[in-house]
Amino acid sequence: MTVTEPAPTSRFVRADGPDKVTGSGRYAADLTLTGVLQAAFRYADVTHGRITRLDVEPARSMPGVLAVLTAADVPDVRYGPFVADRTLFARDVVRFEGEIVAAVAATSAEIARRAAAAIVVEYEPLPIVNDVEAALAPDAPLVHADWASYGAADPIVRDRNDASYASITKGDADAAMADADIVLSSRYVADASHAAPIEPRAVLAQWEGDKVTIWSSTQVPFDARAGVCETLGLPANRVRIIVPHLGGGFGGKCGFHVEAHVAALARAARRPVRLVFTRREEFVVPDRRREGMVVELTTGLRGDGTIVARTGRVIIDNGAYTADSGFFSQLAAMHVAGPYRIPHLHVEAHLVYTNHQPSGSVRAPTAPQACWALESHTDELAAAAGLDPVEFRRRNVVDTGSEGPSGQTYDEIGLRRCVDAATAAAGYGRDLPDDEAIGVAVGWWPSFTAASGAFVKIDGDGSAQIVTGAQECGTGAVMTLRQLAADELGMSPDDFQLVYQDTSVAPYDMGATGSQTLFNNGRAVVHAAGQVAEQLKRLAADHLEAAPDDIVLADGQASVAGTPSRTVSIAELAGIAAGGELLIGHGSGAPPSAPALVGSSCVGDVGMAAFVAPQFSCHAVHVKVDRDTGVVRVLGVSAAHDSGTIINQIGARGQVEGGVMMGIGQALTEGTRYDDAGRQRNPAMLEYKLQTCADAPPIHIDFVEIPTPDAGPRGAKGLAEAPNVPTAAAIANAVAQVVGRPVRQLPMTAERVWNTLTGEDGVS
């Protein structure tokens, strides 16, 4: 397909923009139904304990309470996408502070909260696993004593507190290391952090007979539906998930969370039930915290700075349950290998149970921390080899035709061009004051290939609809689908209304996760629109007495190629179709398959060692460090990305800006701290500092557009997560230049920078 790219910046208006900007848009917490009740949860009072007494009578007998549920009131189902270690309500043992012990529905939120607090729970304390490294010791207390009896996905390799072990091995790393001219080892520790969407989640459920409709602020309605079906024992066609406008997600609203609890409450109470999280609950309860991580890396170089071998060990804090985190170990192993040519590699990663909130996919899971560790290590390697850090990367990164660390050979990719663009834009190499520096980091991220579906229809009046399973979480990716359909049909994006975020109306899509919406659903929409285009061409051919192959669709008209006077409007054709064969397309398309790996072996292989349509990036960040206080200011960011063809420039730039800001937060201010019992000490916006507009530096963006075969529509790759990958790493490398050595903890708070400046960081 050849498409002349229009000037998208001039034509793209988000269909959901006016609703959101004017405040007329409705979010899940805005909805109400006649007779609706309010829900509240009783959470675990201890972070690890065996329930010895659970008495809900004080709540049940409270006036205004219509339902109280515990594990005894729902099917005994243990669930989880990789390891089935979770139940809707705690059964016997609680394992983290946000674990749900009981749920209440009452006539007001205040009564529901009071009733939840009145439930009597007593515990026998169990030893708390609070240190992710100690948890791997052979004699460490177990977070799940019955771990071996849990079901798990086939590739998952488990052992006691290690919920998912993965390794990637290529060549003979030990032998190559022994022969290396330079060998350098580093250790880095990253704190956990949070997605922190502006909208805390809300769920509203209503039963009609044996069918339930659930309005939920989820990024993945089909996944949420699957969770409800599995835990409550319902077929998919009796559960309908509808997502109103979603107030941000960043991965935090991926996965199945509390939809089933609210549905079960509504069934028990025989009334609609609504749950709205507080900010504290949004911090503490979901299994979607960005994972804390310990990274140890050793790399061997030849004297000229060429990487010959790498070994690495990553320890990831899984928290108390395995959400979608089962793939983190292999993905983290890929990220500490990095987009480098490494002939001999052995990296391994452990996903380790603790009594912390469970981890789950937050924007580019594992990557910002692993990239931070790897790229800090890389600057140390460059220094050891006596090379400029950018020159070191130019010599060692993968490029078109290279073999990557896991044995994948890349088609045309733009990593070196990203390095060139970002460093040029930042003015890398220019003279700066002593307290300023420019740090550089490279990153990568796969595109995710998945099944996805859409319908496209044109009604009798010529107006069109895209009915899609895709979920819009604020990126604009769903909004961009109109552009693809319009181009396919020779219509304008404004001709299309979107019907989306409803599992009973649209075909399956994985949701706003894995940067996959445009990549996979875009393919489906193009496929579906293509069917309608064929129908239109046949109709036009009949009408204009020409061959279908000679019909051109453009500007809302069907014309005979080379004879512009012979034309009929698409609206008129739609009117004709309304009396006969309706204009309906349904698309899915064939997802691209995973590339081959040669010469490597993977333990715990969940498919993350081969990157489909890999995205590459380089960020160059200019910082200023106050040497007296350790306060770091980011003065400017230059970001260059190879995400293939950019279809929606405005949306794409927004993704890069947002990813960079999230990266600055992770670099400098965002980190969860735990008390001795594994409770979060800062689950509030006052104490967990996100970056604000006032903190935003100028952000320069370059897209290195290399259309990728076997990718999404028009050679597009994913984009939403990639910009979050290298920012923290680039900031770290700039800070290390000023400070004289790396800050080995993330976030690099002023205090940690100051401790590094004064040599009091406890690192020799």
Next chain:
Amino acid sequence: MSVTVAHTLDEALELLAATPSATVLAGGTDLMVELNMGHRRTDAVVCVNRVGELRSWRHDPGTDTLRIGAAITYAELMDAPLAGFSPALAQAARTVGSPQIRNAATIGGNVGTASPAGDGLPVLRALDAVVHLASTAGTRDVPFAEFATGPKRTVVQPGELITGVTIPVLNGFQGYSKVGVRNAMVIATASACLAVDTNGHTVRLALGSVGPVILRAPEAETIAVQAADFEAGTIDPEAIPAFAAAAAAAARPIDDHRSTAAYRRRAIEVLSRRLLTRAFPAPTPGASS
């Protein structure tokens, strides 16, 4: 819960006399958070931010003092004409919250909450402000130094209302600095206010977030006074480190979830040194900063 909006000072005081346990609401930037978080419960609220007497300020040229009504907002303190009377208070006001918060938050609320991290408070402590209290029984003035008795604890009695503060208008440098974890909308990890009275030959240094209440650093102040030439606006550079060390020694910081005592003490040393250096620019260009 009853919420009563007072329109005059007398009305507000009568309401408080009738319900001494009532909670006073001005900007609500502290109170609403506490209520929403369930940290505080109240049955009666008296709203005072429409009381004209509290919404006004007055400069007395005779004593050269400024009386600021308790319901004056940080947004008003940031800008002319009030900013001209106390540059440090204006600087502190600029660091408070977001524009929305500054439009609502009041100086009286900041004083009444008595948080050790309150941004306006080191300025009031450095300037030896006086806090004005009123009730139906009469009025009393309390030196700011004696006003707070601990973190979020004050001498205000049931039925009493903070009506304002009075500060001297000083001739000389004033500055407020704080260390926080990001550029804007951030609570102080440590803060300091330095005020120089060129006429009275005093240097005042007050410290925030490093003790149960706002602290002064008298030894540091003495060091500065002895080393300063108030007429020339210069200071013996060798006294600056001693001043900063004495300031750090005066701090009584703790370890908590926001920071450590060691870092806070270090921050006070840096902030104090920088403030004194700004107050007394080095006599010759290029001298140590």
